Amino acid sequence: MATDQLAADTISGLDALEIASQQKVPGRGSRIWAATWPKLTALALALLAWQVVVWSGWKPEYALPGPVTVAKDLRAYATSGALWDGLLTTGQRAAIGFGAAVAVGLLLGLAVARVKVLRAALGSMITALQTMPSIAWFPLAILLFQLSEQAIFFVVVLGAAPSIANGVIHGVDYVPPLLLRAGRNLGARGLNLYRYVIAPAALPAIVAGLKQGWAFAWRSLMAGELLVVIAKSTSIGVQLTYARELSDAPRVISVMIVILVLGLLVDLLFTKADRAIRRRWGLLDRG
């Protein structure tokens, strides 16, 4: 028994030696500050450059207003209710359109990854579809669905689903063969192999596909809202069109800022998800 205890001590000693010095995480506050100040500086410089261009008198003030004018308008816009109406309409469309694209993309990707014939038939077509600028679909979409929400959804799904499908296909293709062998040996066959090994192993690639798909969906949606103007709807894109028609330059820029921020916020969510996965998997350097 004494030798057993000695062996156990040796092994835990080795363990302690080998996993020591892995834990040095800087404080939360300093981490956030380190990530934020470069961004704030860049933003300040961009605003300054904008102001300088306005001061230079390159374009008249009514065409290119300065940051202060836009900030005032943005404030009025945010308190007017128009912004929130627009956000509701556009947000709903984004959610429905992207949701449909996710459903189509996941199913399509899984089918192509699994079935050889489908891969031969559709694999390269999905990539080709991805290179098609989504705005080029609108003339056809309008002919098919007239000026309706369906036309917008049609293009959003066509724009986003191929990226999502490609993410799934890549994820499934690049599951490490060793993990598949391990999974099969542990008793995971058929559907269980997907549940326990393939799906989780493919998750990072799927999230990357979702992120790219979102970028395409958001662009398609904005293009759609500018082109497909539906009476009585107050989407963000429609507000942008109206502002231009009224030559309301501060409002044009305000709406553009809203579009930019919205896109960034959702992108940030995907980046967070991606980082969370990578941290769990140990693919991220700390510090």
Add this chain to the structure above:
Amino acid sequence: MSTTTTTPGSASAAVALSAVTKVYGRGADAVVALDRVSLDVAPGEFVCLVGASGCGKSTLLNLVAGLDTVSGGGIQVGDDARPGLMFQEPALFPWLTVGANVEVPLKLRGLPAADRKARVAELLDTVHLGDFARRRPHELSGGMRQRVALARTLALDTPVLLMDEPFGALDAMTRDSLHDELERLWTGRNAAGTPLTVLFVTHNVREAARLADRIVLLSSRPGRVIYETRVDVSRPRRIDSPEVAAVAADVTDRLRAEVGRHGH
């Protein structure tokens, strides 16, 4: 895959290989990885397969594990048990904690949650990692990960353990302590009346002499059994003991002769 064997006495073997042949490719490009390999492993026996690179050692384990099919001959695993397989890499699932990794085979066998929890704790204690259930694989050292892999394989509750150079990527000190661990665990199982049969592949002759009841030497291209020897050294053994060294020297000479044959 289970073709019946005709060798008498093999019915009681834990693993019985009879004239197992494995050919990759067809026609002129065909490579014979294994050529009529016959081997009976008794229940509770620890057999090391030793050979130079390309002798089809890993192929053999894949065949026994049922991850590949034979081109000829037959393989029978006692009681139709499904053998557990360990690789040179731990092959842990990075998205799961250590405990959840060990739990996977238990889930797949349909054990209820309460039983699973107790069994995971027990298995992790067996490999001295009881305190690490909530850690992630990447937070552990190479030797610890390989012990988690061992615990996960043991969770299959299989009487047959196939190990494919499991300690090949570890430093000498860690490897020594894992040899001790494996020997202790194997001796314990046999003493408790639940014999654990081990088929262990390595190119490290010392390791084979340290662990095995019997060493089987395979030739390269095609893989054939060219030499067998029993290791009659009392346990627990030490890798640096003279008895182990003597066995290793004998096997090394045979291996040299075999490798030299390819040089001409």
